[in-house]
Amino acid sequence: MILLDYRDKRPIYEQVVEKLEKMIISGGMEPLTRMPSVRSLAMELSVNPNTIQRAYAQLEQDGYLYTVSGRGSYVTAENEWRENKQSKVLKEWQNITQQAKEAGLTEEQLAEYLHQIYEETQTL
């Protein structure tokens, strides 16, 4: 299901988060479906269960899954995590924009750059 890369310098739990997040975003995990249990995935990757637990906690924090104690962790419905992601990035955007204002950039300048970014041909 997942393969760890030992040349990767990032911590294990972060790699796990990244791979699962990509799976969920790309539709590789059916929404509302159960995730593998903490222990089974830990076994599969030869890793301490707490490491997987941490990855799951992160994914839950980011809105990609939710947990029912004693039962398991489930993939969140797509519209939910999409909204969640949007509201997080929006918050950041508002912060930076405020900073830009304070640094002396004008609304007109930012509007212009904004337009440029949305003009670019889709690459994703």
Next chain:
Amino acid sequence: MILLDYRDKRPIYEQVVEKLEKMIISGGMEPLTRMPSVRSLAMELSVNPNTIQRAYAQLEQDGYLYTVSGRGSYVTAENEWRENKQSKVLKEWQNITQQAKEAGLTEEQLAEYLHQIYEETQTL
């Protein structure tokens, strides 16, 4: 000139950076004027010279001062560090905006939020 706060949990060099940066921004350091030497400021604060060196390196990196080897460090002209600050925040802004686009926020939505931010009454 500067007073360190020992209750502050941040590293010393960071405190020094913050205080000097504020001084420069608020006009407390005449542009093009010489900064105190690494050794003298270190002595004054009872701190290792390398710690001050690091703070200066950071300030140089951020465009607030420039250095002439063997002579000393000088405060940058105001328009220079202002430009520098703007271009840095702009780069960040462009990144986040790209992310916002990828998360599905529309140009119209962002333009609206942009307008709101610039509408707010000045607090600074």
Next chain:
DNA sequence: ATAAGTGTATTAATATAATTAATACACTTA
């Protein structure tokens, strides 16, 4: 030339923070 000032580079010591592991707990269901 040389001494006394400047910033800089390199390395080592130390302190702090992050990561992983060990273990015990609590809840759910068959």
Next chain:
DNA sequence: TAAGTGTATTAATTATATTAATACACTTAT
């Protein structure tokens, strides 16, 4: 009640950041 689930707490380990010690290189005035 047993076997599965996630969770909390604490300790061990590893990695990173910070500070210090020391030596180097450049500039200027004597």
